[in-house]
Amino acid sequence: MTSLIETTDLTRILHEAVPVTLVRDVTLSIGEREFVAVTGPSGSGKSSLLYLLGLLDRPTAGTLKIRGRDAEPMSEKERAVTRLTNIGFVFQFHFLLPEFTARENVEIPMRKLARLTRAEMRERATGLLSSLGLEDHLHKRPDQLSGGQRQRVAVARALANDPPLILADEPTGSLDSKSSEQVFAILEALVNERGKTVVAVTHDLDMAARMHRRIHLVDGRISEEEGAKPGF
Amino acid sequence: MHLILDIAWTHIAGRGRQTFVAIVGVAVGVGFSIAMAALMQGGQDDFVRQLVDTMPHVEVSDEQRSARRQPAEDVFEVAAISGLRPRDDRRGIINPTAAQSWLEEWMPGRFAARLNAEGVIRYSGREVGAVVIGIDPEREESVSPIVEDFREGSFAALTAGGNNVVIGDTMASRLGAGLGDTITAVSSEGLTRNFKIVGLFHTGTTARDEGEAYVLQKNAQILSNRPNAINRISIKLDDPNAAPAIARRVEAELGYKAVAWQEANESILEALVVRNIIMYTVVAAIMLVAGFGIFNIISTITHEKARDIAIMKSLGFSEADMRRLFVLEGVAIGGAGSLLGWALGFSITYALSLVHFEIAATGQEMTRLPIAWSALHYLIATASALGSAAIAGYLPARRAAHLNPVDIIRGAT
Ligand SMILES: Nc1ncnc2c1ncn2[C@@H]1O[C@H](COP(=O)(O)OP(=O)(O)O)[C@@H](O)[C@H]1O
Numbered sequence: 001m002t003s004l005i006e007t008t009d010l011t012r013i014l015h016e017a018v019p020v021t022l023v024r025d026v027t028l029s030i031g032e033r034e035f036v037a038v039t040g041p042s043g044s045g046k047s048s049l050l051y052l053l054g055l056l057d058r059p060t061a062g063t064l065k066i067r068g069r070d071a072e073p074m075s076e077k078e079r080a081v082t083r084l085t086n087i088g089f090v091f092q093f094h095f096l097l098p099e100f101t102a103r104e105n106v107e108i109p110m111r112k113l114a115r116l117t118r119a120e121m122r123e124r125a126t127g128l129l130s131s132l133g134l135e136d137h138l139h140k141r142p143d144q145l146s147g148g149q150r151q152r153v154a155v156a157r158a159l160a161n162d163p164p165l166i167l168a169d170e171p172t173g174s175l176d177s178k179s180s181e182q183v184f185a186i187l188e189a190l191v192n193e194r195g196k197t198v199v200a201v202t203h204d205l206d207m208a209a210r211m212h213r214r215i216h217l218v219d220g221r222i223s224e225e226e227g228a229k230p231g232f
Numbered sequence: 233m234h235l236i237l238d239i240a241w242t243h244i245a246g247r248g249r250q251t252f253v254a255i256v257g258v259a260v261g262v263g264f265s266i267a268m269a270a271l272m273q274g275g276q277d278d279f280v281r282q283l284v285d286t287m288p289h290v291e292v293s294d295e296q297r298s299a300r301r302q303p304a305e306d307v308f309e310v311a312a313i314s315g316l317r318p319r320d321d322r323r324g325i326i327n328p329t330a331a332q333s334w335l336e337e338w339m340p341g342r343f344a345a346r347l348n349a350e351g352v353i354r355y356s357g358r359e360v361g362a363v364v365i366g367i368d369p370e371r372e373e374s375v376s377p378i379v380e381d382f383r384e385g386s387f388a389a390l391t392a393g394g395n396n397v398v399i400g401d402t403m404a405s406r407l408g409a410g411l412g413d414t415i416t417a418v419s420s421e422g423l424t425r426n427f428k429i430v431g432l433f434h435t436g437t438t439a440r441d442e443g444e445a446y447v448l449q450k451n452a453q454i455l456s457n458r459p460n461a462i463n464r465i466s467i468k469l470d471d472p473n474a475a476p477a478i479a480r481r482v483e484a485e486l487g488y489k490a491v492a493w494q495e496a497n498e499s500i501l502e503a504l505v506v507r508n509i510i511m512y513t514v515v516a517a518i519m520l521v522a523g524f525g526i527f528n529i530i531s532t533i534t535h536e537k538a539r540d541i542a543i544m545k546s547l548g549f550s551e552a553d554m555r556r557l558f559v560l561e562g563v564a565i566g567g568a569g570s571l572l573g574w575a576l577g578f579s580i581t582y583a584l585s586l587v588h589f590e591i592a593a594t595g596q597e598m599t600r601l602p603i604a605w606s607a608l609h610y611l612i613a614t615a616s617a618l619g620s621a622a623i624a625g626y627l628p629a630r631r632a633a634h635l636n637p638v639d640i641i642r643g644a645t
Pocket residue numbers: 014016020021022040041042043044045046047048049642
């Protein structure tokens with residue numbers, strides 16, 4: 001089994017008047033087809049870790065390898081391309097572009113990558129949205145959708161370029177329990193049926209318990225880890 | 233990229249009113265720049281055309297630019313001579329026949345020799361100071377701008393011989409004389425001769441209409457007591473722009489002062505250059521103001537769309553993509569403004585070209601505003617509009633591209 005992401009002593013310190021440590025000495029390895037929960041009290045650095053893993057932020061110390069490749073020497077453009085092809089983000093709030101319809105939002109990463117024809121992109125976006133139960137909402141703009149529907153559109157968008165890694169920051173945090181369950185089931189299916197790796201930050205310990213592996217953060221450090229597959 | 237275009241469009245379309253104001257700002261700038269350029273260029277072209285049409289392209293006179301080299305300068309190592317002037321030779325251009333046949337050989341154009349004599353024209357007790365110009369009517373016709381300005385008669389009326397004169401209509405009315413009347417010309421030598429008016433011209437240039445009297449060369453020579461003399465050669469070239477080179481050649485060969493029209497009007501031509509500099513400075517200033525409008529709207533968009541910028545970056549858009557996006561928005565506004573500005577500029581220019589009026593006071597009559605229609609004006613205005621739009625878009629775009637998406641995503645609720 002190859003590792004998707006490997007970090008050693010990953011550290012992120014904000015150099016403010018009083019330096020703030022967001023993440024400290026995180027060493028972990030995440031492989032393919034994993035369903036990983038990142039838990040911890042509020043302010044423990046869960047989001048910060050996720051931004052580092054997703055190449056949105058740069059560590060102040062330590063190394064991060066994505067698919068075996070060191071991210072440190074990458075240019076801003078290479079990091080952008082890596083995000084485009086290898087990583088899908090789902091945030092707590094839907095973060096769709098408000099002027100575009102659900103399907104157009106899902107098409108945006110594909111159009112940016114420009115590997116498919118426009119017709120193929122349309123077909124793929126429609127397929128992704130339908131598989132998430134949104135076949136009746138393809139042409140609605142985000143403000144015409146419910147919170148749960150928007151979050152599912154965001155998931156579809158994260159899957160647009162078929163990346164191996166999905167990073168989700170409290171994807172169910174702003175949803176009611178029914179929608180939460182629905183989104184969770186979708187993430188679970190991504191791992192089990194589509195072979196993706198999903199790393200999801202969650203407050204919900206029940207949900208975390210239903211995932212394959214749990215990483216517990218306290219004050220930016222890994223305080224507890226369970227469920228890691230042998231060999232890591 | 234098509235995607236960037238689409239996103240840019242949603243941003244611009246989402247702020248219709250503000251975008252419209254920015255576009256109108258650019259359009260007004262471009263429109264007025266075009267109209268102003270048309271008017272300025274038109275005025276300049278008209279002016280230069282008048283210079284070229286009404287003046288000889290090269291005028292050779294019997295003067296010399298510098299005094300002859302003095303023997304003292306050859307004999308002594310150091311010699312200071314003061315108060316030296318070029319000799320004033322009453323005989324005019326020496327050896328005129330040889331000079332003219334030399335010119336005839338190579339001159340790419342036409343020329344005519346004259347004798348200009350200062351004098352006074354008298355008629356029934358009234359007097360007007362005038363230059364009595366002795367011409368060869370046939371040759372003069374080929375170089376003189378007056379040919380087309382005859383009210384009555386023509387140079388040809390002089391050809392027949394006899395004591396005839398052609399004068400300007402202003403002089404005629406000041407003298408109270410008309411066609412067929414006989415006036416008296418008095419030269420500075422005190423010689424007097426009567427001439428019958430056989431032609432009247434009206435050039436529109438007051439100095440000419442009031443102060444020139446054309447007679448046969450022979451008559452002028454008799455009147456000023458300078459047999460066979462000429463003191464001017466007027467050259468009209470096929471290509472007026474070649475005048476300086478031709479003037480240099482003529483001067484080098486004949487030794488007489490040969491002045492190209494550009495030299496004669498040097499200060500005026502320089503003033504035109506200054507005028508153009510001022511005009512393009514004003515155009516630049518207008519575009520700067522239009523640029524502020526664009527800067528304003530693009531700044532607003534980058535602030536409002538900070539969250540979208542963060543989203544796009546998290547999706548895998550690069551900083552360069554973000555810069556391109558907002559520069560494109562600026563340029564799109566600049567482009568739309570330019571197109572509208574073309575229409576506006578064309579309309580204003582057209583409206584100006586319809587204006588009619590009468591001015592005779594300035595010496596040159598005008599009945600219409602001189603307008604130059606030139607695609608170059610549209611190009612220059614558009615180029616400066618697009619340039620200022622690109623800069624106005626680039627400044628906020630660069631800031632927006634630098635935004636750290638993490639700061640925005642973390643801060644969002
Ligand atoms: N720009 C910042 N300035 C100061 N402190 C910050 C900044 N960003 C985050 N923090 C702090 O860093 C810690 C980790 O934040 P975060 O990663 O969002 O935690 P979590 O997602 O686990 O709630 C928090 O205590 C937060 O207040």
